[in-house]
Amino acid sequence: MPVAQGHGAGSARTFPGLASLGPNPVGCHLTGGDELPGSAEPSVAVIAAEDLREALEREGITADVHDGYGLALVSVWVGLIVWCDGERFWWRTGWDDRRQRFTYAWHPAADPVRAARRVAFRYTALRTNSRPALADPAAVVGDGAH
16 A cells, blocks of 8 residues: 655555546646545645746746655656645655755745745756756756767
8 A cells, every 4th residue: 555655754654546537627737546435526636736836937947747645746857746635735855864865854834836936946956056967857868969
């Protein structure tokens, strides 16, 4: 059974599997099972994640929303995935060497515009510090010009 770790201080949460109920009725950018069983509406987490995706788009950042197991993910960049449970967004901000675990930032899901601005700062930092191989796929697989 899937386990989401890093959600709280030393905690792990387990979520039972949710089956997809078919196409998304509201046209959100989704992948996977976007609805709760017995519901014709997307989950609160998916709605909040879609609001964040739209706010990121206004910041000039393209992202995708994915969902399942009661959570939604906003895939922004290599190493930048924003999780949402409908109440808050959270994302990795670094590594704590002393504790040997990732550090996270979070923001209330009720404020997707400000959350998008904070995520945009992290996105800019990751893009600025990324290796050229990550920024240029041709450098990894070769472009045939050698």
